[in-house]
Amino acid sequence: MSEPPTLWHAVTPHAKTYPGATSDVATDVVVVGGGFAGLSVALELARSGTDVTLIEARRIASGASGRNAGFVVPNFSRADPATVIARLGAERGGKLLNLVGRGADTVFDHAAEFSLGPHADRSGWLQPAHSAQMAAALQQRAVDWQALGRPVTWIGPEETVARTGVQIYHGALADASGGVINPVAYARAMAETAVSNGAVIHEETAAADIVPDGAGWRVVTRKGVSLRARRVLLATNAETLGAAGQLARLVVPLRVYQIATAPLPAERIAVFSPRREAVSDTRANIFTYRLDADNRLISGGMAILPFGAEARMARRISQRLALELSLPDIPPVEHIWTGTAAVTRDFLPHLYSLGDGFHAVTACNGRGVAMTTMLGAALAPMLRGEVAPDQTAVPLAPARTIPFRAFARAAPSAFLVQGMLRDRAEIRQSNGSHSAARQHVEYER
Ligand SMILES: Cc1cc2nc3c(=O)[nH]c(=O)nc-3n(C[C@H](O)[C@H](O)[C@H](O)COP(=O)(O)OP(=O)(O)OC[C@H]3O[C@@H](n4cnc5c(N)ncnc54)[C@H](O)[C@@H]3O)c2cc1C
DSSP states (O other), X not given: OOOOOOHHXXXXXXXXXXXXXXXXXXXXXEEEOOSHHHHHHHHHHHHTTOOEEEEXXXXXXXXXXXXXXXXXXXXXXXXXXXXXXXXXXHHHHHHHHHHHHTXXXXXXXXXXXXXXXXXXXXXXXXXXXXXXXXXXXXXXXXXXXXXXXXXXXXXXXXXXXXXXXXXXXXXXXXXXXOEEXXXXXXXHHHHHHHHHTTOEEXXXXXXXXXXXXTTEEEEEETTSOEEEEEEEEEOOTTOOSGGGHHHHTTXXXXXXXXXXXXXXXHHHHHHHOTTOOEEEOSOSSOOEEEEOTTOOEEXXXXXXXXXXXXXXXXXXXXXXXXXXXXXXXXXXXXXXXXXXXXXXXXXXXXXXXXXXXXXXXXXXXXOHXXXXXXXXXXXXXXXXXXXXXXXXXXXXXXXXXXXXXXXXXXHHHHHHHHHHXXXXXXXXXXXXXXXXXXXXXXXXX
């Protein structure tokens, strides 16, 4: 279960500990999983005076919430507002768009409340288009988000190159409400605030099983302690330990590698990122980068083959940073880590009913920081019994196991290979014989 430590754990030394559950209790709600999803729900419930106990198998933010890159992005990785409305209808789709669109506002409101200081930076988020076709799609996406009242604009190719340092882009969607955080500092502060509002948190307490118990449920821990509650929420992402398997079977796990370089000189950063914006482009083999408070570059990627991937990915991601940002040297890598994200069938967040009063939730799909933060406000009324599960802003989906799940784990790698070929063709087509296009084709060989 132990994973390599992250940059965030290294630069965020102080961690409050929460003792494991040792005796049986009865409460209103049990939340399983101490990532952003579980914590945001526990915080919201505690604030409204509901008795809530959160159990975490390891330590707070041991899962994806402590292992991500900290991009705060208030939209969907694969869906335009129009797609969401087409799929869910005007009312349900509108509710979800309203929820997701406010994600970064809520994260940075929390960051201010938690006094995160340099661990949160609302520097904005850019999604540059790697092809003319994507530029057209993103221009429309920007218009759609504007119509929903969001501070989203379209910026042209020259300005995009000046603001990202990458030569191949055809313009970018800019969301002024986005930015970056240190996710470990954020999760730990959320846990402390939940506890100060009355929530009970137990670390090192894994749910082995969740079974019906009269009108409610009994969460049985691996050490045999019983936590009884009318309602239970499973917020364990793609993890498979004990009871978490009931959610894991509904999502596709996606292994993602992250690196942080040694700090770069401020003069160098000013050349490629004058506004210090977070960048995630539209390529299938997505190029992302952000800066931390100490001027480290943080970037990531997926491995085609898992064997020996850490060293290989550290090399590849740092080489890519140097190439894309025209850095004079390949920056030394100080931290490399990996984590598992969860992807749903339709790339939208979902609530699943596992019994009367027993639900699981996932809101990842690569945009988890902002989306999971919104789950507290979205799900607390349901967990207090005030709202029916199909009336929350998070779409209720049938709890259908992903078919051929063992093979589904390999699917992202297969899509990555296919996507890299498509990126190459699209960059070639959009840039003609532009030297930057040639350079990027070289890199991908
Ligand atoms: C490498 C990587 C980079 C990412 N980058 C970004 C990014 O930059 N921006 C963004 O928006 N999103 C990003 N994401 C996605 C984002 O991190 C996730 O969507 C989000 O953290 C999910 O939160 P969660 O609470 O659902 O899950 P998690 O944080 O994984 O929490 C689940 C918790 O459940 C616990 N658990 C498991 N089984 C049990 C059990 N049986 N009993 C009790 N507890 C259990 C685990 O220990 C874990 O702490 C990234 C993900 C990864 C992996």
